[in-house]
Amino acid sequence: MRIAMLGFGSVGRGIAEAVSTKDLGLTITALADSRSAVIDADGIDIRDVLQRKRETGLCGDPAITADDVIGSGVYDVLVEVTPTNADSGEPALGYITRALASGKHVVTSNKGPIALRYDALMQQAASSNVQLRYEATVCGAIPLIQALEMGLAGNTINGLHGVFNGTCNYILTRMTDEGLSYSQALLEARELGYAEADPTYDVKGIDAAIKLVILANSIWGLNVSLKDVDITGIDSLTTDALALAEELDCTIRLIGEIIPEKRVLKVSPRILSKDHPLVVRDTLNAVTVETDMAGEVTLIGRGAGSRETASAIISDILFIRDCYVERT
Amino acid sequence: MKLEMKDKPGQLIAALKPISDVGGNIMAIIHQRDPAAAPGDTVDVQIMLEIPETKLESLVGTLKTQGVNVVRIGEERLLIRRSVILIGHIMHTDLTDTVDRIDSSGLAEVAELGMVMPAINEPSSAKITLKSASLGEMGRAIDLLRNVATEKDLLVIEPLEGYP
């Protein structure tokens, strides 16, 4: 199956590497970064492009654009992995809309468009008779959406809570283990590449809240936006507070929580018993889903990273291929 | 709770052991023997104990298999405990008032207070343990504490429901 990809950063390169080194039956026929693009209906030589990107910073020809890639028509699925804009969703929102309008399936890791326009995009996909999948937007490699849609089909989902931000989880782990101050732990997370230069989105709980918005709208159709989430970050936590929690045989984690029945949509630091399944270490993510038949189901795994996010994208692509493309 | 058991050696131990087995905390035992009772008659024993609400049913079951009858379970008050952590300028925003407002609400009592004093002007952290008679009242007491905290610009870190 042929894929066109917009974005050739950490996630895009992870996908390209997996496609070129594993026998997945996928071919990349078009690719764009912010300043160039390459289109080849016979399949792009990925090793070539990776090297060119490394050496020149461009993946292709500066005269070709992302829009040309979308309009090229030489693909079955558009993979959209450009940077997230949580306010406008652009340029990804426009890219996704155009691909759907031309009858192409879309797979994205981009939280912006999905959090802002879930209903409209899904309706558009349905009326074009194509799929829009977004597993990678929430909890990276954890197959959460797949589990909710397929694995737990037939269950009533009563709520969920979990650790949705690996950066915060890393900081809290280090503050607990080593007694580091918040700013020391943040500095360390930055040096290790776990935190962005501007860590505001992560540490203020906004990233976790965006993921809750996606889940609230997609699982329960709550039609909420970021302003509906009650958000408290970890940036005013003290090492003393973690030590006090320790006295209770507990610790503190940044927990995102949705309980539709009680209208709870909240991100906040919470006290949890140390042996609670959501008390995961370092950059891990974890989610507990509460269901009527299956009871509580907890999924734990890596919430970010080049290969890990590629894993979620590829599983969405293969799902589309196996269920929608090759069936016809 | 009030128990009824056979007046013979070893019976009291048989009643107490299951309590500690489920993690209960025995606070007092009142053992009244009727001087006129004949050997083999039953005696009444009152035990004051603290156990998690969820363990109560299995405890009553175990006691029964030991030949101990539970005559009455007193709905003792203030059995539910919840600890929260506060961060901010806790002293400067009148800690006594914060505690008073919980205590005087009739919803819960501040049972414990642990505080860490950091460097001057740095926010301090405190652990407050509340005791309440029911989950409903505890919930309202925590709502109240949350409001007081907002007013005083303190951060409240609450347990994830059901813990600790």
Ligand SMILES: NC(=O)c1ccc[n+]([C@@H]2O[C@H](COP(=O)([O-])OP(=O)(O)OC[C@H]3O[C@@H](n4cnc5c(N)ncnc54)[C@H](OP(=O)(O)O)[C@@H]3O)[C@@H](O)[C@H]2O)c1
């Ligand atoms: N990294 C993770 O672990 C992770 C996990 C889950 C979700 N995500 C999401 O996945 C997406 C990609 O993340 P990333 O870490 O790969 O980001 P990244 O390393 O910053 O890469 C972004 C890529 O998009 C390209 N790009 C920027 N603007 C573009 C435009 N207008 N048109 C076409 N391409 C454009 C960039 O081009 P240049 O190369 O020319 O700069 C770059 O190749 C983001 O939305 C992110 O939130 C990431």
